[in-house]
Amino acid sequence: MGFQLKGQTIARSMLEHYLSKPAPPLLILHGPAGVGKFSSAEWFIQCSLCEIGTGCGQCPSCRLFARQEHPDYILFPEERVLIGDEKQPAPFTVRWLIRTRLMYPPFKAERRFILIPRADLIQNEAETALLKTLEEPPDHTRFILMVEDLELLKETIISRGVCIPFHLIPSATMSEITGQSDPYILDLMGGSLELSSLILDESFIKLKEKIEDGLGHPMGLHELEIYVSLEKNFQTWKTHLDRSYEEVLDLIGLMILKSSERLPDFPAIADAVFDLKAGLHKRMAGMTHYHLSRFFARLARILFGH
């Protein structure tokens, strides 16, 4: 079993079941971000393509898979899925898929697998065309769709597939996966690995100290504001962890909430954090610093009365 299925009891037993029996034409993996849907889907596909059926990592098929070169695994990008031009459909459109892949048997394996990680972004016409395919799926092709919430998919698609539920990961399992026992960190992760790359990065500890300092005295708060307002302080999070400044600010909001939960002024601090988040989410160009400075001024008033 892959580590990615830790804490996902139902999903695990369903996927294991479909490894020993022929998988249905369409599997729909649904549940919150960062709980292992993608890695589980890839593990399932690797095992299905593997020459001995275990995802051994050694056979030619597993090696191709590891290099992301297996010709019978088609991974759609995490963006809008379009129907595609009638004459010359671009790659990763539905017409491209049907004409250049589904019309033909797989290259190497018995079955080909198609993974669409953002099934909620399949556009209308593309959905209709895909639905036709799913009504009479070629026996040599299996589809896996991923979505955070089933409500984002059309009922007609859902009714064609088998839904596999993923849940937030229990705290003890999170601790096992990440090697963290600090309740502050486990709480921030909230049962999902989505933020784990940030939280487990060493600059996180530095930031946490700065936040605790900032909540403790006016000078510390001033320093925190300067630190947080400089986007370049989070450059490594961007380059190594592929996280935008907005995502980092979101995490900082959560950390301030978490670090202040025992303070008498917590309700006012929480209001300020939520207003900051709402302001930042409007994503208006150039407004980030305005929202941040307003937020820190408000925090100074709440905490230190000025």
Ligand SMILES: [Zn+2]
């Ligand atoms: Zn193998």
